[in-house]
Amino acid sequence: MASTVINPLRDPRDKRLPRIAGPSGIVIFGVTGDLSRKKLMPAIYDLANRGLLPPGFALVGFARRDWANEDFEKVVHDAVLQYARTPFSEEVWRHLAEGFRFVQGAFDNDDAFDNLAATLGNLDRVRGTGGNHAFYFSIPPSAFPVVLQQLKRSGLCDPHAEEWRRVVIEKPFGHDLKSAQELNSLVNDVFPSDSVFRIDHYLGKETVQNLLALRFANELYEPIWNNNYVDHVQITQAEDIGVGGRAGYYDGIGAARDVIQNHLLQLMALTAMEEPVAFNPKDLRREKVKVLSAVQLPKDLSVGAARGQYAGAWQGGTKVLGYLEEEGISPKSTTETYAAVKLLVQTRRWSGVPFYLRTGKRLGKRVSEIAVVFRRAPHQPFSQNDTEELGSNMLVIRVQPDEGVTIRFGSKVPGPAMEVRDVSMDFSYGQSFTEASPEAYERLILDVLLGEPSLFPQDEEVELSWKILDPVEKHWARAGGQPQQYGSGSWGPKCADAMMARDGRAWRRP
Amino acid sequence: MIIDLPSTNSSKINKALVDLREKGGSVTLGRVLTLVIVAEESATEDPIEAANAASFEHPCRVIVVARGVRRASPRMDAQIRVGGDAGASEVVVLRLYGTLVDHGSSVVVPLLLADAPVVAWWPGEAPDVPADDPIGALAERRITDAAAARRPTAQLAKRVASYRPGDTDLSWTRITRWRGLLASTLDQPPHDKVTAASVAGAPDSPSADLLAAWLAVALKCPVKRIKSPAKSGPGLHSVILTRRAGDISLSRPQTITAELKVGSQPERHVALPRRGLRDCLAEELRRLDADDVYAEVLSKGLALVARHAGTEPSRGRASGGHASRGRASGGDASRGRASRGSASGNSKAEATRTGTTATRSRTGTSGSSNGSTPTRRTRTSTESKAATVAPAVAVTDTAAAKANGSAATGAGPGGTPTSENPTTVNATTTTATTRTTRRRRAAKSSSSS
Missing domain, CATH: 3.30.360 (Dihydrodipicolinate Reductase; domain 2)
Structure with missing residues (x-):
């Protein structure tokens, strides 16, 4: 709506001018959860501290707990003190806290939602939130239907003219294609699809956005970004922690659904996609959809995919439990905590270049990266002996931690002999642009409030991702049996290494 | 760590920097720009502190040219600060004495980082034409601070006269x-x-x-x-x-x-x-291309405001009106302009003021244009309507009347309660004309409502 009207004070040349969200508020369902305390509340404070939230912003918590507004304020205060990235300012806090409200109730309680509606109405009058509210679903997917139904019943999902209501949902977006479609239709029944924001916090990371800059703003990389030069691509997301408190959610879902379906396929789409016509949400999405629809699985999934389960071991100096020994996990669970899959992209650019995606819990360290591994030079004027230690050239985009880009290439070892060895050339965000990069959640929450959808996956992408993953899940379900065990703190099960070895390749150690 | 190099020269400093890098790792290579701070010797610490803080966002090499006593023999003392004493930057403080004070650029050039942009910053008094200053000429971006000068208004006028792409001023950043x-x-x-x-x-x-x-x-x-x-x-x-x-x-x-x-x-x-110095500096360093909007504000905006002020009555009263108007507009804006006018006291002040304006512009320039006759007609018609709406004049109308002291066509719908007709032209620029056309439209739509 605002995009059709030209604001005379916004000059496209004026790069200093911050985009401050308009009058609005956010309602968090499941506000007592970890995500809300560790990520959402600090991000909201940081946004306020950076002056990017509108004056009169409102934060409404909704949960079953019996809290008064003051208790809620205290919880947010503690969360902000502990997790916020910007320094604490009493002044900013005071104005922000004036807009805190807590609504107590269960999701199936009509009164609670009527109460919520009244609270929002009151905020519109007192704080001037202007009827603009975002509903953040920090709740298990099983609770979506009832909350959506309640929002519909209480009329909270119907904005009046020039107001907006948006809904923010976290992954998982279903557990297979069918359930994702059901979820989409359920949400779209209440909110139009342009008001639905699916948070994939990876996409809010600076590095992921920088991937587009790196690829399309430079002349250096695009000419070699194809099957003439690229041998294969490895996309890794590794965690060093176990399931911990998420046991109830994780068991039965597994690593592939939890991570590959959303994060890794999105990262792959951004790595493999063609140049969008313009850097706007529609054109970006078009290219991502194109590449996702060109993805093909290997014919024999028993050799093109691997899964594992972490076993108890000493990890980094502590003794940790195996997955099957974790509290809340059935000792016979066949849920995988490690998943690797080989994907082919059937386009002219990528034909013959496999994309290996892997994710796991209790791996060597916490790291996310995209490694583009190049072919070896077709001819070496140096003797075999001289280049013994030379590996493949590699471009690694480190998504987290230590965001940046590494290039690996051969260099002469100083000395009289001609000896070539791999060296790294590093670009680190931390060194060139320290501290400036905002937390992913900050960026995403601000985008929700501004109604800027480019960093959020849409229905079609989600459904395409499930189309890619569903056959793998089916294959594993049919194959049955226990996923192969791997020691906690190692880099995954033997079968995953074997999968690479069959192609004459090896996993990179991140 | 602080290393003092008394009575030194640039190549010795460079050597010390390379030595430091070899001992402490390759930190300098990640630096994204060179920031040259030019200040009097007595006033260097605040800017250095701001630069150190800003360096957490933009790791840079900071070269401080501290201008010392001129009546001394030419000498340069240097100090290198790295690590905890310099944030994420490395700071080289150069204290210049004697005739060397005027040749700061000669010691700065060898210390600039390869290929990285150079930013010059004068935290206090700035040269009359920053771009022509020897150090300013090295820089892509030249930061001045009019508010820190002894006479800020005069300093701002200098910035207008001396503007070149790449100039910027912290008083612009602060807003x-x-x-x-x-x-x-x-x-x-x-x-x-x-x-x-x-x-x-x-x-x-x-x-x-x-x-x-x-x-x-x-x-x-x-x-x-x-x-x-x-x-x-x-x-x-x-x-x-x-x-x-x-x-x-x-x-x-x-x-x-x-x-x-x-x-x-x-x-x-x-x-x-x-905004603190650190914030402002960090924002300045975020973008190193010429700030076109700032350029336009300097070259056109200030003149526009000044031209408008030319038709203003005395300042003191104007500020009083501003305050009361601010208050009046708070609660009853929804009730529209008529009710706003009825806020007591306010109305009278407005009316008087507009009267003054009208008189002034009339006496100011009597050489009337041929636009006066049709104008008068438009005016009377809007006036009669407006008079029934509100006896007082809302903000728009005063402003309109003033703007139209110039082209003198359709005044705001409220019109002036006095039957003065400021039908004179004292400035016929394109801006004035467009403004008038727009106002005429506004007048029309509002009187029909």
Whole structure:
């Protein structure tokens, strides 16, 4: 709506001018959860501290707990003190806290939602939130239907003219294609699809956005970004922690659904996609959809995919439990905590270049990266002996931690002999642009409030991702049996290494 | 770590820097720019502190050219600070004495980072033409600070005269958040045209001048710069944008909290403290290309505001009117302009003031144009309608009358209660003409409503 009207004070040349969200508020369902305390509340404070939230912003918590507004304020205060990235300012806090409200109730309680509606109405009058509210679903997917139904019943999902209501949902977006479609239709029944924001916090990371800059703003990389030069691509997301408190959610879902379906396929789409016509949400999405629809699985999934389960071991100096020994996990669970899959992209650019995606819990360290591994030079004027230690050239985009880009290439070892060895050339965000990069959640929450959808996956992408993953899940379900065990703190099960070895390749150690 | 190099030269400093890098790892290679700070010897610590803090966002090499006593034998003392004493930057402080004081660029050149952009910053007094200064000429970006000069207003005038692409001033940086907040209010519906604006601030606040100038350029409407009495504090005080749907007022009365009032919406508060040096510098370093908007504000905006002020009555009264108007517009904007006018006391002040304006512009330039006759007709018709609406004059109308002191066509619908007709032309520029056309349209639509 605002995009059709030209604001005379916004000059496209004026790069200093911050985009401050308009009058609005956010309602968090499941506000007592970890995500809300560790990520959402600090991000909201940081946004306020950076002056990017509108004056009169409102934060409404909704949960079953019996809290008064003051208790809620205290919880947010503690969360902000502990997790916020910007320094604490009493002044900013005071104005922000004036807009805190807590609504107590269960999701199936009509009164609670009527109460919520009244609270929002009151905020519109007192704080001037202007009827603009975002509903953040920090709740298990099983609770979506009832909350959506309640929002519909209480009329909270119907904005009046020039107001907006948006809904923010976290992954998982279903557990297979069918359930994702059901979820989409359920949400779209209440909110139009342009008001639905699916948070994939990876996409809010600076590095992921920088991937587009790196690829399309430079002349250096695009000419070699194809099957003439690229041998294969490895996309890794590794965690060093176990399931911990998420046991109830994780068991039965597994690593592939939890991570590959959303994060890794999105990262792959951004790595493999063609140049969008313009850097706007529609054109970006078009290219991502194109590449996702060109993805093909290997014919024999028993050799093109691997899964594992972490076993108890000493990890980094502590003794940790195996997955099957974790509290809340059935000792016979066949849920995988490690998943690797080989994907082919059937386009002219990528034909013959496999994309290996892997994710796991209790791996060597916490790291996310995209490694583009190049072919070896077709001819070496140096003797075999001289280049013994030379590996493949590699471009690694480190998504987290230590965001940046590494290039690996051969260099002469100083000395009289001609000896070539791999060296790294590093670009680190931390060194060139320290501290400036905002937390992913900050960026995403601000985008929700501004109604800027480019960093959020849409229905079609989600459904395409499930189309890619569903056959793998089916294959594993049919194959049955226990996923192969791997020691906690190692880099995954033997079968995953074997999968690479069959192609004459090896996993990179991140 | 601090290393002192007394009586030294650039190549010795360079060697010391390379030695440090070999001992401490390759930190310098990640530096993204060289920041050259030019200051008097006695006033270098604050800028260095700001630069160190800003370096967490933009790792840089900071070269401080500290100008010492001229009546001494030529000498350079250097000090290198790295690690905890320098944030994420490395600081080289060069203390120059004697005739060397005037040859700062000669010692700076060898110390610049390869290929990285150079930013020059004068935290205090700046050269008359920064781009022609030997150090300024090395830099892609030249940062001055008019507010830190002894005579800020005169300094700002110099910035106008000496502007070259790449120049920027911290008094412009200080108002970014104000500008952001104002712009965000106009993002929201109703998307009504802003018909007038006023900016109040300390008489010598270059930031207030620049904000007014920016509004004048962007909104293409008359903007009044109100010089509040000096005792009401430094810097910016308030901004009012007048629209038919209700005024937008952003004011910061003394404290660090600002009040934002938009039409009939509830008053909102936001922390809006005066920006520190660190923040401003970090913002400056974020973008190193020429700031076209700033250029336009300097070259066009200030003149627009000044031209408008040329038809202004005495300043003291104007500021009084601003304050009371701000208050009046708070509660009853929804009731529209008629009711706003009826806020007692306010109306009289407005009426008198407009009267003065009219008289002034008439006496000021009597050489009338042939536009006067048709104008008079338009005017009378709007006036008769307006008179029934409100005896007083709303903000728009005063502004309109003043703007139209120039082209003298359709005055605002409210018209002036006095039957004075300011039908004279004292400036016929293109801006004035477009402004007039627009106003005529506004007059028409409003009188028909």
